[in-house]
Amino acid sequence: MDAKRKNNKAWFLVLPVVFVVAFTAIIPLMAVANYSLQDIQGADNRIFVGLDFFKRVATDPNIQDAFARNLTLSMQVLLIQIPLGIFLARLMPKSGWKASAALVVVAIPLIIPWNVVGTTWRIFTRSDIGLGGVLVNKFTDYNLSESTFDAWVTILVMDTWHWTPLVTLLVYAGLRSIPQAYYQAAAIDGASAMAVFRFVELPKLKRVLMIALLLRFMDSFMMYTEPFVVTGGGPGSSTQTLSILLTTIAIGQFDIGVAGAFSLMYFLFIQIFSFLFFTVLTLDERPGATKVTPKDKRKLREEKEENQSIRNLRRF
Template sequence: MDSKKKNNKAWFLVLPVVFVVAFTAIIPLMAVANYSLQDIQGASNRLFVGLDFFKRVATDPNIQDAFVRNLNLSIQILFIQIPLGIFLARLMPRSGWKASAALVVMAIPLIIPWNVVGTTWRIFTRGDIGLGGVLVNQFFDYNLSEDTTDAWVTILVMDTWHWTPLVTLLVYAGLRSIPQAYYQAAAIDGASPMAVFRFVELPKLKRVLMIALLLRFMDSFMMYTEPFVVTGGGPGSSTQTLSILLTTIAIGQFDLGVAGAFSLMYFLFIQIFSFIFFTVLTLDERPGATKVTPKDKKAAKQEKQPNKVSSKLKKVQK
């Protein structure tokens, strides 16, 4: 409200957090920035190279491929997991012991350490002893260490198993917060189940879905552990995510300059992408975004008038 005086001193209260974050995030990040701008051979042997490493990252065909591959993977994941998550959330019981049971079952994949998920799926998908691998082999010729499609689909299915529950739980919470009266009104209005979803549930789920979308995008774009354990990025580089490639460059090849520049660009891309995402999705909620029609202004004036009257009254009383 414009009537309230802004007190910027409250920002000082943020200082302790800034201090902690400086040690855990900003200073390490600056070290990365340091490596990305200089070619450091030893403690006393360094050469400022400017944006050379960044140019190399931008033009490296392997990195470009990995970028497109990872973006592709993230988009496929979003297209599968968001609708599936909504679908499952709508099927979940609303109350009673069944609701609790469903919540526990849904949450199980989320509490398993990522490495364990990878290992589980590594064994599960083995053609000789894995339950899934043997089963699928009855119908298709399935071998994820030789067939790129098999590997890709396996990663998609594994991630869907692992992370769809997150979307489901978020949407379930969103659905529970819709007052019963909206469903009652829709029943009175003769709305079809599809219309109830489209006009009652979806608008109310907007915020929750945005969070789900952002989390799933960021997580899938940074995916490392599970594909590393299951396919190691292969066969070839068919399931090599950006994080797997980055680790190879930084630790395998010890190319710290390129790895530094890569890290910064990777980080910035996720930041910018998420920001644009958020901005576009919340466009209609911004006060300046919707045009103020003369009618709206009039209505606003009318609302303010009683205040004027009451302030006049106060003066009279004095």
């Protein structure tokens, strides 16, 4: 039988996307990889250094400290914004004009550009003219230019205000996709609100929460604009993220080789960590990875013994 001829002309529609991605991502990435392997001292003066720049990046104490700060900030962001987003999503109206109004209000921080968010919070937290800074100073001394704790908390609160709405909207969409039959069955059984959340909503939100976790981790680990505008990485280097340090090395010090190696290691870490994160979160959904409880084991053993008894009876 002759196989049907496949028409692959549709792939030509993808070519513009391939060219755009190649121009905006692949070619710059290749240029960065070139800088990371060569010490370019001039147009005609290049020295191949191999992995020397990568070794310098891996052993640089400033980069190690910035990495620890970034990782700490990302973990704090996830621990605060994921539960808060779930809480807000469950409080939002389910239908009607109130639901539409709530969605618009919640989405407002997401449409504000990052540099505008940083500038707004920079003015808002000033201790002389900022509403937030003046208000906080009535209860305690607040100065993010001098206090490491104040600067760190300000960055964390600002990011929470800016990006918790993303988690809220994702969770809200997940909640609205749950069939009403589950809630009706829970009401018939007399389940409490906590039981409904634990046994109905939370399992159905698993994939939504996985997306929220991945997005918030990647974005918080690459944070640059907001802390740079608000604190400039200070006081000292207390809020200096990897992105700010990378910019300082590449533009401030113009050490392109180290910056190139730094960029590649930064990029690869985010990709690998996100892949591992996704793999761990989806382990129980993979074929053959179903968890077997002791009750299931006992049931399987009983069925095996019953089948063996039936086979023995058939022999006689």
